[in-house]
Amino acid sequence: MGSVTGSVDLAGCEWLQYDYGAARMARGRPGLFTMWRYRELLPIPDGPVRYPVPIGGTPLLHAPALRQTLGTPYLWIKDETRNPSASNKDRATALVIEDGLRRGVETITTASTGNAAVATAFGAAAAGMRAVIFVSTDCLPEKLALMTQAGAWVFQVREGYAAAVDLSRAAARTFGWLDRNTGANPFTIEAKKTVAFEVWEQLGRRLPDVMIVPVGDGPTLVALDKGFTELVSCGLTTRQPRLIGVQAERCQPLVRAWLDEPTRPAELDPTATIADGIAVLRPAIGDAVLEVVRRDGGAMVSVTDDALLSAVATLAGRAGVGAEPAGAAALAGLEKAIEHDLINRTETIVLLVTGREVKAGQATYDPSRVTVVETLDEVERALTF
Amino acid sequence: MGSVTGSVDLAGCEWLQYDYGAARMARGRPGLFTMWRYRELLPIPDGPVRYPVPIGGTPLLHAPALRQTLGTPYLWIKDETRNPSASNKDRATALVIEDGLRRGVETITTASTGNAAVATAFGAAAAGMRAVIFVSTDCLPEKLALMTQAGAWVFQVREGYAAAVDLSRAAARTFGWLDRNTGANPFTIEAKKTVAFEVWEQLGRRLPDVMIVPVGDGPTLVALDKGFTELVSCGLTTRQPRLIGVQAERCQPLVRAWLDEPTRPAELDPTATIADGIAVLRPAIGDAVLEVVRRDGGAMVSVTDDALLSAVATLAGRAGVGAEPAGAAALAGLEKAIEHDLINRTETIVLLVTGREVKAGQATYDPSRVTVVETLDEVERALTF
Incomplete structure (x- = not known):
């Protein structure tokens, strides 16, 4: 039983006692296993x-x-x-952002309706970077809530997902943003x-x-x-x-x-x-x-x-x-x-x-971060305000 | 750039190439950092x-x-x-179950409306153990869905949470189950x-x-x-x-x-x-x-x-x-x-x-695993069928 020697009572709560000593503590540094190993x-x-x-x-x-x-x-x-x-989307997000942090790029964009958008929003937040997500106007409010909760800017595109991808990629080219679109970035x-x-x-x-x-x-x-x-x-x-x-x-x-x-x-x-x-x-x-x-x-x-x-x-x-x-x-x-x-x-x-669904803390999204757009000009104007 | 040497095209997809060799691979075993370290x-x-x-x-x-x-x-x-x-509830669940696996106990019980119940249901499933959860009848269907999805048996108690705790603890004593109730098990x-x-x-x-x-x-x-x-x-x-x-x-x-x-x-x-x-x-x-x-x-x-x-x-x-x-x-x-x-x-x-909310794959629970009970006899009968 490890080195248990007995137990004492703490305000009604049973505390096991051990044969204490520095040798009882784990030795060496705890291992850290991440994808940067490779x-x-x-x-x-x-x-x-x-x-x-x-x-x-x-x-x-x-x-x-x-x-x-x-x-x-x-x-x-x-x-x-x-x-x-x-989800496994975090790996791709992390490498694209790591590259951006080293090159001083401050915005990452992707089109997605699901885990890639959530991974991008949360990953950018962790790195202090801006995330700009393009979705179709039929994207579910609870998905939008997860994105805006992490501070992402979301643009809805009426013409659907393929148009959202086009606009996201055009924005990346025009504004010099990181392009995390699937199939676009070899990273x-x-x-x-x-x-x-x-x-x-x-x-x-x-x-x-x-x-x-x-x-x-x-x-x-x-x-x-x-x-x-x-x-x-x-x-x-x-x-x-x-x-x-x-x-x-x-x-x-x-x-x-x-x-x-x-x-x-x-x-x-x-x-x-x-x-x-x-x-x-x-x-x-x-x-x-x-x-x-x-x-x-x-x-x-x-x-x-x-x-x-x-x-x-x-x-x-x-x-x-x-x-x-x-x-x-x-x-x-x-x-x-x-x-x-x-x-x-x-x-x-x-x-x-590959993934599980997570919940936003709230069911509704922040409307000040969600805009319907058709053109890059509209994207730029919305982000300037 | 790591050891990147260039790139090739694979069916329209850009593949980066490296200066390959056995020395490029990570050395030693990847670290594993878990609470068993202690x-x-x-x-x-x-x-x-x-x-x-x-x-x-x-x-x-x-x-x-x-x-x-x-x-x-x-x-x-x-x-x-x-x-x-x-959530952090997984730690307690794992230690209680580890103890049970060593002693040949095949059922774990707890009363909970939230993360402890979910951790118990999923932890028991991983270990091939039976989880029996006691909740108040006002427990949300989406929480029940998470528990039954992981195969837990759920008993609803009309008298509320405190009565659910009493019944769970009595069941543990009577049937020799693992008692994972908060404050009950020093583990x-x-x-x-x-x-x-x-x-x-x-x-x-x-x-x-x-x-x-x-x-x-x-x-x-x-x-x-x-x-x-x-x-x-x-x-x-x-x-x-x-x-x-x-x-x-x-x-x-x-x-x-x-x-x-x-x-x-x-x-x-x-x-x-x-x-x-x-x-x-x-x-x-x-x-x-x-x-x-x-x-x-x-x-x-x-x-x-x-x-x-x-x-x-x-x-x-x-x-x-x-x-x-x-x-x-x-x-x-x-x-x-x-x-x-x-x-x-x-x-x-x-x-x-301490935790985030996860979603069940479905919104509804399996009614065959959820029963309203008042006594231990009813619990025993429901589990026999």
Whole structure:
């Protein structure tokens, strides 16, 4: 029992007592495990890291109860919900901001309706930087509340998400802001590849056989491939794990392309699935996804909303991991992949759980920070006031 | 720029290239920083830790932008929202369950309406243990959804929270379950004291001058005192930091007792504040709180709901830390304490941010796991089916 010697009473409260002494305290410095551990393979110069919040170094869980339930004795969960804004988007945000802090850029922009926007708003706040987020006018008020709570400036674009991306990228070019848009900044992939390095190290410098990953725009999966490729380039391993990408049945452009089958309209409706985080009609780097999945001997699978909800419940109930539906897609994809003989239950399998939803302290957003715009001029005017 | 040598194109996606080689990879094992680091001062026997999720080792943030805003150059945030269920309750849950896993106990129970219940449900799920939670019938459906999502069994008690505690404790005694009720199990304080050890190590084996802490039932603050006391007992330091406890103005029994002033009914209404996590009418270990605050030269302060909301926004907007109102109480308390000359801005100050709200994947709970009960017999019958 450690070195317990007995107990005393403190105002009605039982205090255990130990055989005290300096030798009882942990020795050495506590370890710090963050993605900056891999900085020789990241595009940042020497010198201290300026980003003020630890990012990455998320747990690789052995999930004993889930292993038993699924009959998968070598299953692991890479739990990216343990990042500061509860998703893997924090990695990309941190690297883009680190670069900006070193170059003296004071504003970061992105278009997003979900976790990337929240990660950008919170990450910029931590770094004392300004975040300018572009969203569609149909973005949910509770999402806006999270963004404005962190002090972000939000611009709503009536023409929808694609127009929001265009305006965000134009603003970055015109005003010299950091561009964190998915697929636009190679740093987002550089940051996310560190997940591959971590998994390899956490398995004792060994690779899994297969890794299963939710796919929306594509950078998360493509970045994993890049990380594993670089382990080969470094001479640290000779093969790469298979990557299996997962999309929602109602919005599965890359699964249909993978199968080389025609796509019905009901399979291309981003608003028809609960997996909003991966519901992307025209994936920003879809071609790269297909190429790396093919190269790695992997596959693309689609899953129903029911399977996603069931995966959310199973992750919570058998692994104690809280995930949003898109974040739990890897588990739903595992079951589909086993059904289709794409995976053998006794392989070493890693599920990437990408995110969970967090709540804003309040339900409403700060209207003084949210403006409907059509042009860059309007953006500039709104920010000047 | 790390060792970047150029870039190549992958299906329209820019891939940076590096001067690859085994020497580019991080060396040594990545550090793992969890509360088990302090196991010689925890009541668990030798042998491997069985609890399957890393707990503790949360960041101590230097929050540069917040320091600047507040004019507090040596301010730190101990960010307990980085625990798996996003609150410091995970520490107590993990230690209680670790003890149960070693003794072969398969059920854990607690009464709670908030973070402790969520931490217990998710922690038990991770460990493959059964969680039985007792709540008042007025517990919010979204909280129930989080508990049942993680597979917990929930019993609603019409007579309210105090009756729920009584029933949970009686069930633990009668059925031999683990009792995780606040103030009932000394292990909850043992687990939470590790926050003091971590802060001391993270400051380079030095103590802060003052630490500010939300206070509901009291264990979080009392446990910090115990941790700092044990550093003295171990001969590692000679003094203790002042502890300042924070309660909500509308429910501040311990602040009134501290000031030795009569309490008006409007100051004792747990339903009248947004800080539900610390709104406790009869704190379980209130006497211990008052004793340790006095001994450490600290104080108790109350804060308004407006101040709590403002603290939530400031933590998000200036530190990138998402907190629920009760979780942000330390920041609101800091401002009050500075006003009242309880703290000097140039002291080394640590704010304990205790939790943030997470969302269930769905808004509704599983009704098959929620039962209204009055007696232990009913509990037993419901669990047999």
